[in-house]
Amino acid sequence: MNSKTYLTSMLLALFMVIGTVEMSFGQRNAQFRALVFSKTKGFRHQSIPDGVMAIKKLSRENVFDMHSTEDADYITDKNLANFDVIILMSTTGTIFNEEQKAVIQRFVQSGKGIVGIHSATDTEYDWPWYTKLIGAQFMNHPHQQTLKLNVINREHPSTYHLPAKWVWTDELYAFKNFNPDVTVLITADERTYDPKGGMGEFHPMSWTHEYDGGRIFYTALGHTDESFLDDNFLKHILGGIWWSAKGFPVD
Template sequence: MTLKRTLLTLSLIFSIAMVSQAQQFKALVFSKTAGFRHQSIPEAVAAIKELGKTQGFGVYTTEDAGAFNDENLAKYDVVILASTTGTIFNEEQKAAFQKFVQSGKGVVGIHSATDTEYEWPWYNKMIGAYFLTHPAQQTLRLEVVDQNHPATWHLSKSWMWFDELYEFRDINPDIKVLIKADESTYKVGKGNGDNHPMAWYHEFDGGRVFYTALGHVESAWVEADFLKHVSGGIWYAATGHPFKK
């Protein structure tokens, strides 16, 4: 019995070590909503969990804003805001989130992460813009303007896509645009004109941020090119590769 227990203990230690080695980094997926709740959130969370398995990073999911404290956030390399909406943080949680970014960590915003925290100027600058409106869901041409980022390495210059197409206000001029909407290919709402960003990244307040406006529809979360787009953005925000200085 003693030998069996010893072997079992050694097996568990080995398994834990292997899991630890397999995790390049750890991601906290946060999908709390205080406004509109997207039906695609379960698909988004499930898909990111699967990306963690196939791409070798750890994933923890929650809708409890209490997870945003200094001690807990120190466990993670990247926070993924999966279609959050509305005012979701209190003042203490905001402070912890800011410290997380300032410590050199990463943030990924997906779709309605820009429809979040309208009364928090730091958040606006960090995420890159605020949601303004959107027309009916439809197909358009996305123009990939920067193919030198892991979120777009795999994409051609033109990407035909169907989604809910966000338009923005209060756009941070420092964001680095990866993908633009070609407004000549669909019926716009108010529009953003020739420079209509749909995905971007930037370094902000010591950390790294990637945002994609795509991902409203459930079908996006089983589409290979979109999943590569998201996983590349996560990898960049978590690690800084290939842009780490």
């Protein structure tokens, strides 16, 4: 066999292997399919790659399929029909056009789920439907600090495992245009850090609700790379993803 024929044979074999890997990427009997979307049009968190990789690891360990993209052109009815939940990984700014907004609305109205992580509330300020969906809009934050979080609702899969008082370090968001219809899961104790223009005695940090036919979970935590190495935080977002995708009763 001459060198040209050998090289051709090796390349053909390589392409066959790659094709097999791509076809077998989905897990057999996966519980659900999640789309991680991390496009930004404002501040970009350096923790985004860590967050995407953490969810990929969670998907392998907990038998669900995960696909990630930052391409807003991927947001079509045809593509989203393959997913049960969209995870907005620290998105910022205006990231969807009008057609894509309509696709997202139809996705939610069909009974599917949305998970927002950290700056998902710093997204789409001029889209009222989205503000109600995600639950609030980012207002401000002080420098990163350690504080006491109060887990006020431990009857949700995202909080089953958490202590009632949780010491945590993060970039601590305060919010405006808060949706009073959400169920708050975790609050920040402003007495335990310097909020510099916070929200006062009642400062929500994570919540969930059902909205326009779908299920929504949001956590303001997750600014730092280290967040996505913490078991409690990973179980927190896993519970939110699982509930938003599956919709099992919580009691």
